[in-house]
Amino acid sequence: MPLTKIADFGVSRLSILDENGKADEKLLPKLTNPQFLDLFTWMTLLRIFDDKALKLQRQGRIGTYASSLGQEACTVGSAFALKPQDWTFPTFREHGMFFVRGTPIVKVLQYWGGDERGSQSTSDVNCFPVSIPVGSQPLHAVGCAMAMQLKKKDAIAVGYFGDGGTSEGDTLEAMNFAGVFQAPVILICQNNQYAISEPRSLQTRAQTIAQKAIAFGFEGIQVDGNDVLAVYKATLDAAEKARAGKGPTLLEFFTYRMGDHTTADDSTRYRTKEELEMWRKKDPILRLRMYLMAQGILFPQMEEKIIAECVALVEKGVSDYENMPAPQPSDMFDYLYKEMPPALAEQKRNFLSFLSTQKNNAQPNKTEGPGFP
């Protein structure tokens, strides 16, 4: 018997706005002018925030920070396509998603400032807290989607991860569960080409990340991650599909991390200026700006106003953060269990009484050594 081909697969790529701000009219998502401007404003806010956060880190006012410079379209466009009842499961690089979904700026600063209250997001914002262990949270998203499915809720879940994250077994297991149970979930890979120093080619031999979905029996699409309209449309389509009970989708947002991995990283060790320059031309904000200007939706005066408003919002966030009273040392005991076991309560009491014997409750240790990478 000769070999017979029993299956045939392809992977498509969605791109709507090109680098020069020219849109493919047939693919344009239906957005009102204020919505177009919202997308522009959120991305602008995120960029201003990232820039400010880097400065705060350098001045020692927050800790290690992971910038999302260059990836604004991914988090803003995807979050913009969701409904408030949907749930998102972020990594540490989804500040844009947090903002769009309604998390106050001060919370994000608190989190990066080493204050747990930053993760205590307001109860009307459906975001799980940041998950630092790479590849761990797609499973939570799938589980959440299964819960929504079983409880017949009109909500879907979105799990974010990076290109590095696709190498973790947990991420692949999440895809498998999503496929097997036809969970109403969108798995979003922000393929920013690097996992710290390692280029995407070190993570997988596969030509695309999108195609990984095929092995698990559902659709994977590559999307121009620097094109906020494509990101928005792909997420909206996947969300509609999930809501209609048609199962999961893997979206590979093909983008680029313009900054260092975090403030403790030095990306000049592993990538070239030329590469950076090549990607700078693909800037996601620039191309939306060109499109909106050409359409007459945005004009210079309005842009100035938007920028000024974003700067003011970020500055307000910073001052809220810095005026926040320090977290109480006792906080570290209080959220471990619903009811504190007696032995832990005793540890807490002993600790607080020890602290009260210390000179003006000063932090008892000095920090030394290197910062965190």
Added chain:
Amino acid sequence: MKANMVQALNNALALELESNPNLVVLGEDVGIDGGVFRVTDGLQTKFGKNRVIDTPLAESAIIGTSIGMAAFGLNPVAEVQFSGFLYPGFDQLISHAARIRNRSRGRFSCPLTVRSPYGGGIKAPEHHSESMEALFIHTPGLKVVVPSNPTDAKGLLTSAMRDPDPVVFFEPLRVYRAFREEVPDEQYTIPLGQAKVTQQGNDLTLISWGSMFRTSMEAVQQIAENEKYSIEMIDLRTLSPIDWPTIHSSIQKTGRCVVVQEAPLTLGLASEIMARVMEKNFLHLKAPVQRVTGFDTIMPLYKLENYYLPNAERVKEAIRKAMAF
């Protein structure tokens, strides 16, 4: 050479890569980046991509493939970027690395070293600051090492890399660049399983390891300003197997003991030390053994981490309590 712990470890790796052709270093960002703390800096350039391997981001795969390599003639030195990220590889470590010799009745072995930065004190995000050594000490078949200074780090890592069994080598983050000292240029080993009595004394035995050794030393120096206690200090260095004879003979001399660990209280290594000390030296003891530990809570984010970490004040308090009993 003058070296901090990062440089001493780098030197140990370089010398062993040179002298043992079967040694391979693998992990996330260990190649061109030289590791996020630069412990493997320059090694890939010098020894090539076949010996110093940047792997995909997958701890289970790093440890799991290391087990296969180790069983078939290589000496893998796997880096797990932070000890908080050992858990995806934990199954491979406890279900296989620790067991393959026993399971195969000695036919296969696992000469594997897993290096991982651990401990708090550097203002890192969540999962980057815990001290979970007890999980590994509790696992039969693993050895566990924690150096407290550059010189020991080099000698202990060299021993770990030559050990016939799997060794988990924890590198205290807070000590990495805290100080430099004169470290011998040549290759040398410090045997695993040997604690170091760093200071002789007659009144009390103070036991610690890793970054807490430095905190303990600080406490001893401070307390010496006013109180005339004669304190014997033990730096455990290897946490599994433990050097019990050194501990017991010290306690039989001093009759008092304080154990300092950064890890949570419950079932930390201090618990085991207290139990053994009591079993062996009951009639020698002049006071209940005291311990200074982290709390049974999650290591907090950095604004509170210094409240969590044991400090010299807490160590002094424990010493005074033991002395005053």
